[in-house]
Amino acid sequence: MSRPASVTDTQVLIAGGGPIGLALAADLGRRGVRTLLVERNENRIGSAKMLEVGVRTMEFCRQLGIASRVRHWGFPFDWPLDSAFVTSMTDWELGRVRTPALGVYRSMDVSPERGQPCPQTWFDPILQECARSFPSVTIRHRVRLDSFMQDDAGVTATLTDLAAGRSETVRADFLVGCDGFASTVRDQLGIAVRGDPHIDWSMTISYDYERRPASARAAEVSLQNYRRLTSAAQRAEILSPTPAGDAARRAIGAGLVEENEKSWHPVGVHLGHVYHPSPIVVPNGTPAPADDTFGYVPTAFPGARAPHAWLAPDKSTLDLFGDGFVLLAFADVATEPLARAAATRAVPLAVHRIDDPKIAALYAARLVLVRPDGHVAWRGDALPPSCEALIDTVRGAGARVAARRAAPAAAAT
Numbered sequence: 001m002s003r004p005a006s007v008t009d010t011q012v013l014i015a016g017g018g019p020i021g022l023a024l025a026a027d028l029g030r031r032g033v034r035t036l037l038v039e040r041n042e043n044r045i046g047s048a049k050m051l052e053v054g055v056r057t058m059e060f061c062r063q064l065g066i067a068s069r070v071r072h073w074g075f076p077f078d079w080p081l082d083s084a085f086v087t088s089m090t091d092w093e094l095g096r097v098r099t100p101a102l103g104v105y106r107s108m109d110v111s112p113e114r115g116q117p118c119p120q121t122w123f124d125p126i127l128q129e130c131a132r133s134f135p136s137v138t139i140r141h142r143v144r145l146d147s148f149m150q151d152d153a154g155v156t157a158t159l160t161d162l163a164a165g166r167s168e169t170v171r172a173d174f175l176v177g178c179d180g181f182a183s184t185v186r187d188q189l190g191i192a193v194r195g196d197p198h199i200d201w202s203m204t205i206s207y208d209y210e211r212r213p214a215s216a217r218a219a220e221v222s223l224q225n226y227r228r229l230t231s232a233a234q235r236a237e238i239l240s241p242t243p244a245g246d247a248a249r250r251a252i253g254a255g256l257v258e259e260n261e262k263s264w265h266p267v268g269v270h271l272g273h274v275y276h277p278s279p280i281v282v283p284n285g286t287p288a289p290a291d292d293t294f295g296y297v298p299t300a301f302p303g304a305r306a307p308h309a310w311l312a313p314d315k316s317t318l319d320l321f322g323d324g325f326v327l328l329a330f331a332d333v334a335t336e337p338l339a340r341a342a343a344t345r346a347v348p349l350a351v352h353r354i355d356d357p358k359i360a361a362l363y364a365a366r367l368v369l370v371r372p373d374g375h376v377a378w379r380g381d382a383l384p385p386s387c388e389a390l391i392d393t394v395r396g397a398g399a400r401v402a403a404r405r406a407a408p409a410a411a412a413t
Ligand SMILES: Cc1cc2nc3c(=O)[nH]c(=O)nc-3n(C[C@H](O)[C@H](O)[C@H](O)COP(=O)(O)OP(=O)(O)OC[C@H]3O[C@@H](n4cnc5c(N)ncnc54)[C@H](O)[C@@H]3O)c2cc1C
Pocket: 015, 016, 017, 018, 019, 020, 021, 038, 039, 040, 041, 049, 050, 051, 052, 053, 054, 143, 144, 145, 146, 178, 179, 180, 181, 182, 183, 184
């Protein structure tokens, strides 16, 4: 245990030390936020669920400075990573997905990274080591979140230190539930019951408009993939040692290999979700791109992940994002009013001028405002009449958010 049970207050309390909780702790740690993560299990992973790290996750690993460690997790660099579909370990091979060795992996055109295997038994410890490297982060295993109460200033949580067998109280400004499917936090918030008055609407509004639809979209694609993959294997002749059996196995194998490509490499799911409409994104009148869960065409449409382009060898546009807001300026237009407006609201904002016509064409506007999560918040050829209003909108304090926050309260009365 990295800190004794005397911890009584923190800025952020994270319940759950799976990959999401650990990544959040690392991200908060690099911002110097005092964070306590509690995980009810011991500090070891029984069996790995995840094997493949998706391309967007690799981009976040790059931001945390651990992408290289994830690439070099220990598997031989010259060993092919083929997957084979078989009827049993000693029986028929139906089809084979050819996957080059880690050593021949290169980044994709649309990203400085690419999806790649790194089993959770290696991935989670890399994340954990990264999180622990920040002095503001404390991680405690065998500590369970039992209950919590929210008030105007924060959250009071009751934990059980399972090793010591005693209960303790923690005061936190924020509690984040990263406690998986059977979540204590979600249960106690009654999140399934939308409009529950315990929910702080200023916190959930961007979730409802942004992450909830993104998760639903990814889950729907997974379900479709699962149905396709399982139905492809439903052929009676699959075990028959006859020419008809050979033909059936070839057909099934080809189908499985094709479906596997759709299941494991849906770049559109990883990179293509656009937060549109969203009360904290400002559209600029251009038509929204068509939704494509398989393919991906880079776009800086407001709400989209800001596209990747190389600024220099091994320096991507994505490397500019993550700390605060970033205003990309592709022409010599005034940016100071927006910088001043951000400063008056204590919103961190950096301005980067990019003198590259190809990247300017990709972003399709002279000014593009990118959020800390790498998604475009606004774009235009000149600053809007009120930069304060723009900053308020994208930081979640604008009129559109206020109107939407009022709506559920009104509905509940
Ligand atoms: C078979 C399988 C294969 C998968 N393969 C992949 C893959 O290849 N690639 C991929 O990206 N994803 C994959 N996934 C999905 C991936 O595993 C999940 O998306 C990921 O684990 C979710 O992480 P999490 O941190 O939100 O939750 P979890 O991993 O479920 O972690 C939640 C943690 O919270 C802890 N916890 C729960 N309640 C409490 C409490 N009250 N107090 C303290 N701690 C608590 C739990 O002990 C647990 O450690 C796979 C999933 C499965 C089931």
